Amino acid sequence: MGDDVSLNEAALEVAEKASRALEKLIFSTGTPEEVLEELMKLNVTTLLEENWKKLTSDPKYYYHLDILQTVMTLQDELLNQLGEMGVDSIKADLENLDFSREKIANK
Amino acid sequence: MSSEKKVKEKKAEEVIQKILDLRDKGETREELKYVSKLRSPIVSRFEKIKHKIAVMSGKGGVGKSTVATNLVAAFKAEGYNCGILDADVHGPNVPKMMGLHEKYPDFKGRTFYPLETEEGIKVWSVALYWPSDSTPVMWRGPYKTRVIKQFLAAVDWGELDYLIIDLPPGTGDEPQTIIEKIPELDGVVIVATPQEVALLDVRKSGEMVKEMSVPVLGVIENMSAHAICPNCGEILKCANCGNQVEFFGEGGAELASEELEVPFLGSIPVDPRIRTSGDEGTPFVLKYPDSEAAKNFREIVRKIEKELEKHKPSSEGE
Numbered sequence: 001m002g003d004d005v006s007l008n009e010a011a012l013e014v015a016e017k018a019s020r021a022l023e024k025l026i027f028s029t030g031t032p033e034e035v036l037e038e039l040m041k042l043n044v045t046t047l048l049e050e051n052w053k054k055l056t057s058d059p060k061y062y063y064h065l066d067i068l069q070t071v072m073t074l075q076d077e078l079l080n081q082l083g084e085m086g087v088d089s090i091k092a093d094l095e096n097l098d099f100s101r102e103k104i105a106n107k
Numbered sequence: 108m109s110s111e112k113k114v115k116e117k118k119a120e121e122v123i124q125k126i127l128d129l130r131d132k133g134e135t136r137e138e139l140k141y142v143s144k145l146r147s148p149i150v151s152r153f154e155k156i157k158h159k160i161a162v163m164s165g166k167g168g169v170g171k172s173t174v175a176t177n178l179v180a181a182f183k184a185e186g187y188n189c190g191i192l193d194a195d196v197h198g199p200n201v202p203k204m205m206g207l208h209e210k211y212p213d214f215k216g217r218t219f220y221p222l223e224t225e226e227g228i229k230v231w232s233v234a235l236y237w238p239s240d241s242t243p244v245m246w247r248g249p250y251k252t253r254v255i256k257q258f259l260a261a262v263d264w265g266e267l268d269y270l271i272i273d274l275p276p277g278t279g280d281e282p283q284t285i286i287e288k289i290p291e292l293d294g295v296v297i298v299a300t301p302q303e304v305a306l307l308d309v310r311k312s313g314e315m316v317k318e319m320s321v322p323v324l325g326v327i328e329n330m331s332a333h334a335i336c337p338n339c340g341e342i343l344k345c346a347n348c349g350n351q352v353e354f355f356g357e358g359g360a361e362l363a364s365e366e367l368e369v370p371f372l373g374s375i376p377v378d379p380r381i382r383t384s385g386d387e388g389t390p391f392v393l394k395y396p397d398s399e400a401a402k403n404f405r406e407i408v409r410k411i412e413k414e415l416e417k418h419k420p421s422s423e424g425e
Contacts, residue, residue, distance in 0.1 A: 045216070045217050048214060049214060049215060049216075052211075052213075052214045053211060055238070056211055056235075056236040056237070056238055057211060057238060058238055059238040060238075061238060062237075062238055065236075065237075065238065069254065070250060072217070072257075073250065073253035073254055073256075073257050074253070076253065076256070076257060076260070077253045077256060077257075081249050081252075081253065085248075085249055089248070089249040090249075092247050092248060092249055092250065093249065093250060096247070096250060
């Protein structure tokens with residue numbers, strides 16, 4: 001149970017911080033490089049590594065895995081995505097993060 | 108680092124420098140795309156894989172994953188070291204067809220480690236780590252593309268002779284991204300059923316692949332011609348008139364391959380055991396090696412090998 005609470009909190013914190021960083025692109029209050037730096041500070045790799053078995057074998061962690069994977073792939077590809085698809089493409093990621101965050105918070 | 112690798116890296120750096128010089132004089136998008144491909148982590152991931160072959164279909168439901176899993180098994184049966192990447196994120200069936208149900212891959216240091224089947228075939232698929240078979244993958248546009256790129260960049264295949272890539276159906280963003288990103292992709296095999304409507308899709312797929320300057324290694328006609336009795340392995344005939352039972356006809360994919368001016372690799376008859384062995388998690392060619400379909404798969408593999416020889420860059424082996 002305690003593990004669940006800390007994983008919930010960690011996933012929600014990642015989603016919250018990632019959303020705040022990405023919003024800077026939408027509102028033009030941060031450069032792509034600054035936003036990427038903020039995303040890189042989110043320790044999603046360790047969270048994924050430490051909870052990998054739980055996240056991948058139990059459907060109740062679907063939204064946790066989704067948040068962590070969303071941010072990890074953004075860390076790798078944000079600049080390419082912005083270059084190829086523009087800032088608007090970030091809106092789908094923000095919606096996705098909000099949706100998963102809501103699902104975890106309401107459980 | 109091997110001397111061969113050093114030479115390759117030196118050549119790549121020279122090409123990059125030339126392109127950057129060109130860019131300074133008046134850059135173009137195409138050149139920058141090429142540089143980003145050369146410098147991508149995907150390139151180093153694929154360095155130890157000798158041959159990369161993508162399997163595609165113009166639409167779903169033609170048995171693309173069945174063909175892909177049996178092709179990789181047929182290559183394995185020839186003694187090659189093989190892997191299969193299930194890139195169909197919305198319909199990831201490869202692990203189940205390869206007998207990898209409820210087994211979990213490792214993830215360490217941002218690297219994914221593929222699982223290995225009993226026969227020693229390496230497998231990677233979103234289905235290996237997405238919790239439960241019934242949880243839908245609801246990724247959209249950019250996210251989906253990023254995950255696919257991550258599969259290409261972060262799955263550690265080790266050394267392989269052949270990697271078969273089971274592409275998502277159609278000619279949209281995802282198959283295009285994969286075909287574009289895989290370094291030195293040897294070519295694409297197109298799977299089709301014999302009906303007229305399916306053939307329109309073959310033509311579209313073939314034209315798309317050609318447009319991307321990737322060789323089409325050939326076309327395979329699945330569910331072709333006669334059907335096979337699952338009990339005795341003989342050709343099914345009508346009990347009343349004695350004629351052979353043909354569900355979808357025959358020969359259309361061969362016609363399409365002629366139109367596209369690409370090789371026709373062969374046809375796979377309707378054999379219900381292909382479905383049952385897939386459901387049971389053993390590729391058909393390994394479970395029924397003496398069947399007509401298994402023999403055809405092995406013949407197709409030999410034809411693909413010949414095609415690869417034809418498309419081999421002239422500098423290779425020098």
